[in-house]
Amino acid sequence: MSETAFKPLGRNGMAARAALDIPEGWYVNLGIGIPTLIADHIPAEREVIIHSENGVLGVGPAQEAHRPNPWLVNASTHRVTIRPGGAFVDHADSFAMVRGGHLDLCVLGGFQVAENGDLANWAHSATEAGRQIGGAMDLAVGAKRVWVVMEHNTKDGAPRILKHCAYPLTAARCVSRVYTSLAVLDVTERGFIVVDIIPGLSFEELQARSEATLHRA
Amino acid sequence: MSETAFKPLGRNGMAARAALDIPEGWYVNLGIGIPTLIADHIPAEREVIIHSENGVLGVGPAQEAHRPNPWLVNASTHRVTIRPGGAFVDHADSFAMVRGGHLDLCVLGGFQVAENGDLANWAHSATEAGRQIGGAMDLAVGAKRVWVVMEHNTKDGAPRILKHCAYPLTAARCVSRVYTSLAVLDVTERGFIVVDIIPGLSFEELQARSEATLHRA
Amino acid sequence: MIDKFVRSMAEAMNGIRDGSTILIPGFGEVGQPNALLEGLIEQGATNLTLVVNSAGRVLPPGAPPNGHVARLIDAGRVKKVITSFVRANSTAGAWVKAGKLEAEVIPQGTLAERIRAAGAGVPAFFTPTGANTLVAEGKEVREYNGRPCILELALPGDVALIEAWSADRWGNLVFRDSARNFNPIMAMAGRLTIVQTAHVVDLGQIPANEVITPGIFVDRILRVPANEPVLPGQGSNS
Amino acid sequence: MIDKFVRSMAEAMNGIRDGSTILIPGFGEVGQPNALLEGLIEQGATNLTLVVNSAGRVLPPGAPPNGHVARLIDAGRVKKVITSFVRANSTAGAWVKAGKLEAEVIPQGTLAERIRAAGAGVPAFFTPTGANTLVAEGKEVREYNGRPCILELALPGDVALIEAWSADRWGNLVFRDSARNFNPIMAMAGRLTIVQTAHVVDLGQIPANEVITPGIFVDRILRVPANEPVLPGQGSNS
Numbered sequence: 001m002s003e004t005a006f007k008p009l010g011r012n013g014m015a016a017r018a019a020l021d022i023p024e025g026w027y028v029n030l031g032i033g034i035p036t037l038i039a040d041h042i043p044a045e046r047e048v049i050i051h052s053e054n055g056v057l058g059v060g061p062a063q064e065a066h067r068p069n070p071w072l073v074n075a076s077t078h079r080v081t082i083r084p085g086g087a088f089v090d091h092a093d094s095f096a097m098v099r100g101g102h103l104d105l106c107v108l109g110g111f112q113v114a115e116n117g118d119l120a121n122w123a124h125s126a127t128e129a130g131r132q133i134g135g136a137m138d139l140a141v142g143a144k145r146v147w148v149v150m151e152h153n154t155k156d157g158a159p160r161i162l163k164h165c166a167y168p169l170t171a172a173r174c175v176s177r178v179y180t181s182l183a184v185l186d187v188t189e190r191g192f193i194v195v196d197i198i199p200g201l202s203f204e205e206l207q208a209r210s211e212a213t214l215h216r217a
Numbered sequence: 218m219s220e221t222a223f224k225p226l227g228r229n230g231m232a233a234r235a236a237l238d239i240p241e242g243w244y245v246n247l248g249i250g251i252p253t254l255i256a257d258h259i260p261a262e263r264e265v266i267i268h269s270e271n272g273v274l275g276v277g278p279a280q281e282a283h284r285p286n287p288w289l290v291n292a293s294t295h296r297v298t299i300r301p302g303g304a305f306v307d308h309a310d311s312f313a314m315v316r317g318g319h320l321d322l323c324v325l326g327g328f329q330v331a332e333n334g335d336l337a338n339w340a341h342s343a344t345e346a347g348r349q350i351g352g353a354m355d356l357a358v359g360a361k362r363v364w365v366v367m368e369h370n371t372k373d374g375a376p377r378i379l380k381h382c383a384y385p386l387t388a389a390r391c392v393s394r395v396y397t398s399l400a401v402l403d404v405t406e407r408g409f410i411v412v413d414i415i416p417g418l419s420f421e422e423l424q425a426r427s428e429a430t431l432h433r434a
Numbered sequence: 435m436i437d438k439f440v441r442s443m444a445e446a447m448n449g450i451r452d453g454s455t456i457l458i459p460g461f462g463e464v465g466q467p468n469a470l471l472e473g474l475i476e477q478g479a480t481n482l483t484l485v486v487n488s489a490g491r492v493l494p495p496g497a498p499p500n501g502h503v504a505r506l507i508d509a510g511r512v513k514k515v516i517t518s519f520v521r522a523n524s525t526a527g528a529w530v531k532a533g534k535l536e537a538e539v540i541p542q543g544t545l546a547e548r549i550r551a552a553g554a555g556v557p558a559f560f561t562p563t564g565a566n567t568l569v570a571e572g573k574e575v576r577e578y579n580g581r582p583c584i585l586e587l588a589l590p591g592d593v594a595l596i597e598a599w600s601a602d603r604w605g606n607l608v609f610r611d612s613a614r615n616f617n618p619i620m621a622m623a624g625r626l627t628i629v630q631t632a633h634v635v636d637l638g639q640i641p642a643n644e645v646i647t648p649g650i651f652v653d654r655i656l657r658v659p660a661n662e663p664v665l666p667g668q669g670s671n672s
Numbered sequence: 673m674i675d676k677f678v679r680s681m682a683e684a685m686n687g688i689r690d691g692s693t694i695l696i697p698g699f700g701e702v703g704q705p706n707a708l709l710e711g712l713i714e715q716g717a718t719n720l721t722l723v724v725n726s727a728g729r730v731l732p733p734g735a736p737p738n739g740h741v742a743r744l745i746d747a748g749r750v751k752k753v754i755t756s757f758v759r760a761n762s763t764a765g766a767w768v769k770a771g772k773l774e775a776e777v778i779p780q781g782t783l784a785e786r787i788r789a790a791g792a793g794v795p796a797f798f799t800p801t802g803a804n805t806l807v808a809e810g811k812e813v814r815e816y817n818g819r820p821c822i823l824e825l826a827l828p829g830d831v832a833l834i835e836a837w838s839a840d841r842w843g844n845l846v847f848r849d850s851a852r853n854f855n856p857i858m859a860m861a862g863r864l865t866i867v868q869t870a871h872v873v874d875l876g877q878i879p880a881n882e883v884i885t886p887g888i889f890v891d892r893i894l895r896v897p898a899n900e901p902v903l904p905g906q907g908s909n910s
Contacts, residue, residue, distance in 0.1 A: 301876025
């Protein structure tokens with residue numbers, strides 16, 4: 001079978017796939033980047049309460065152009081709305097929700113995930129000039145579940161599903177599920193278990209694109 | 218001079234004397250008992266903001282009988298009012314005010330005060346069946362200034378102004394001033410300094426009623 | 435549709451197990467969830483640890499029936515209280531004296547901060563409160579800012595029983611005046627947070643800037659009539 | 673009569689000393705006290721440590737003039753930033769790379785909790801956030817609940833600069849929507865807390881149940897026009 005027979009999920013495809021698995025009633029933080037797109041793929045009638053670390057619980061859709069409110073932004077500093085039933089809190093209370101274990105889920109972007117659940121998503125080396133930690137370490141440690149959404153491989157084709165993370169860690173043993181452009185993987189005691197593969201890609205082809213050993217469900 | 222020539226201050230007399238020294242603008246916690254009476258002796262036009270540890274900042278006078286509000290009490294569980302400009306907060310925020318050093322003053326009742334500023338005001342022994350700590354330890358450690366209002370001597374005539382406290386401590390080296398039924402004493406590096414004595418009582422007579430050495434101002 | 439309201443007290447109390455730590459707010463009876471405490475007395479869980487600001491008021495001669503906390507103690511359902519007040523001449527004091535009730539008596543601010551820490555994911559913190567006192571016994575001491583400080587641990591609850599003034603179906607809460615006291619931090623610190631509310635409002639009726647306890651901290655809500663607090667002079671013995 | 677309002681920016685900035693630690697709230701520019709930052713730039717204090725969530729946004733090609741934090745850095749007035757973001761291609765990033773600016777980059781929740789701890793009199797606390805990462809370097813580690821936790825210290829400020837929506841003369845504050853962010857906890861943690869407010873209200877107009885920052889945490893207030901936040905896409909470079 002030719003490798004051109006499959007079509008990797010794009011950013012919205014990954015977001016839509018992850019959105020399928022979020023049930024009504026969960027309190028969820030969506031990280032910057034692809035995870036933020038997940039909100040657009042949750043059906044309006046399914047009540048999922050979105051937390052933004054800048055102190056917004058119950059984030060709604062983007063603002064309408066004719067009703068601007070520059071004082072209401074999400075963690076990506078995009079202008080958003082707040083749903084009826086939402087609440088504004090200060091930064092300590094916002095992170096009390098995160099660190100106190102009150103979020104059912106956070107979905108983060110990732111650079112690398114290891115088979116023991118280690119996550120690297122904030123730096124490519126210990127010495128780079130910029131350091132952008134933000135709320136990722138708090139979310140990775142504090143949420144009840146941590147999912148990661150990311151391309152299965154780097155632009156150069158290098159694997160991101162690893163035996164050990166090479167980049168500086170965000171948190172150890174925190175990830176329970178990974179949504180990539182090619183598959184959905186659970187992180188378990190046995191390592192990565194393949195939950196789902198995109199149409200046209202075989203288990204062996206997925207394994208060839210991963211460094212860690214994958215297991216069948 | 219006969220000892221009957223002087224008249225010790227009563228509860229309201231001590232409260233009134235302490236009230237004289239509280240300037241406008243201070244944030245003040247008044248402990249249970251005599252300290253609570255101080256509020257009645259602060260002139261209405263002098264804005265002093267009273268903190269109550271159950272989460273009331275800006276405590277006002279007692280409720281009028283025809284406008285009861287059982288949900289608004291002070292730390293003595295007396296029904297009180299709140300002044301315009303007051304605020305309700307939760308218990309953690311209330312004690313953040315106390316422990317974070319934001320109160321200009323707390324006035325506590327006392328059993329014993331030592332010349333190094335040690336305060337004992339919550340228990341008569343380490344083993345008594347009841348233990349009533351309340352907010353006293355937080356207030357004694359956290360407020361910018363700690364004043365104590367108490368009878369100069371016990372009912373049996375034993376001194377309360379001591380070299381060392383005999384009862385379990387509330388906090389060490391915390392008291393800066395003591396208002397008693399007989400005198401006002403500052404606690405300094407040198408020990409107790411007499412600021413004020415009630416009319417008719419001599420320095421020597423005051424010393425005779427105190428265990429710690431008193432110093433003239 | 436998210437709906438945290440339950441239909442009965444039995445549903446509200448469902449699953450509370452023997453040996454649980456129960457967080458009970460209130461200052462005197464103000465903010466104390468008396469209806470839920472009735473439910474807990476009825477429900478039957480025993481061997482409880484109660485976290486409550488005051489474990490019992492003075493029993494005046496000829497006092498009316500005990501308050502709810504004292505009733506739980508008197509029914510032999512409580513193994514331990516963690517509190518800032520145990521009065522010698524109270525139900526709790528009598529049980530402590532008889533060696534039938536363990537009491538951990540701690541400063542009120544430390545109590546509040548330990549509860550808040552549990553809700554905020556802080557497992558332990560240092561504080562100068564209680565240093566050099568009986569409260570420091572057995573605790574690690576370290577100096578900060580030139581002052582001795584003691585290490586205190588977070589105090590989570592298996593269950594928090596909360597009294598609110600108004601609630602919506604997501605569990606957003608507001609409280610009435612000084613009835614707020616321990617309610618917001620105990621709601622945060624309970625693994626299972628159960629609310630009694632005097633009033634029910636539609637989603638959005640509590641403005642987002644005025645929510646005191648966001649619904650994320652709330653699991654179940656039961657509507658009950660307003661819980662008018664009885665003051666000590668009126669016979670309270672909480 | 674208590675009146676915390678000052679009449680001029682010079683009065684608001686009076687006494688801020690070289691070497692001070694300055695707490696600066698805001699998430700992007702939302703909730704950032706830009707008028708007071710202008711005042712600080714004018715006032716001249718130098719050798720400052722800034723505590724701010726983000727020490728600088730990306731500089732797009734042909735970007736408009738820097739935001740206020742970047743302007744302070746570019747003027748050589750800042751020796752250190754304590755922050756959760758330093759981007760490589762920002763003013764702060766360039767100064768860090770050149771070895772002219774010290775940066776302590778920490779998790780955002782740890783930043784918030786350290787500030788809150790300072791305001792609440794907690795000198796130090798343990799947290800699992802950052803354990804097993806570069807953030808843990810040099811920090812004490814201790815296990816709680818089966819997880820490694822690191823010891824973090826309170827982070828007080830000599831000065832906190834606050835942006836409020838409304839204020840009264842006692843210093844009670846409310847904030848607008850997500851502009852609340854770091855403002856309440858920084859107000860608590862500042863030894864000198866200076867507020868810019870868009871609106872002035874009479875005492876009592878903010879209901880006691882709706883006050884967000886009680887006046888006890890506020891020292892000085894200056895009325896300034898509403899500080900409409902500029903978003904990154906609009907050229908912000910805070």
